[in-house]
Amino acid sequence: MVTPNEFSHVIKLSEVGSHSRSIQLSADEVARTGLMARFDLAALDSLKAEISLAHDAEGVVATGRFTADLAQYCIASHVPVPAKMDEAIHIRFIPEPVVSGEVELELEADDCDTMFHDGQTIDLGEAVAQSLGLGLNPYPRSPEAEKMLKAAGVKSEDEVVPSGALAGLKDLLAKK
Secondary structure (H helix, E strand, O other): OOOOOOOOOEEEEHHHOOOEEEEEEEEHHHOOOHHHHHHEEEEEEEEEEEEEEEEOOOEEEEEEEHHHEEEEOOOOOOOEEEEEEEEEEEEEEEEEOOOOOOOOOOHHHHHHHHEEOOEEEEEEHHHHHHHHHHHHOOOOOOHHHHHHHHHOOOOOOOOOOOOOOOHHHHHHHHHH
């Protein structure tokens, strides 16, 4: 069985049916508060998703979009940085592989949009939550961030000069 999370929306695989099924999700205040803590957000004013589910040869495919109004903490000043997200979702839910012992799995690029199910249910809310987490800016910056970072001695990418073996590599790349 799928473990409930902050934005759990469990769907039985038997309810997906043979035709495409459209589902709309909207995170309530409790779910948004939990997701704020999970992703260290300053605010999450809304999270909505419109998803279509359909069976394919390998499992169940969820396609659609999610939108979010949020604020992340600036990496330099820790002040909230507002952001709006509007992201596409394309996730394939496949049965969880049965593994005995220690096995090394190699993932292809297409496998990165794959989630496992237990054979009976999928958690569409968790899929949206993970998509939100992956879409967040890893280094949100407020307007004063550059000034604060410079004052702290952090160099911008333009100011960094490669040295040693890296300097030679930069010259070789510049010639191409």
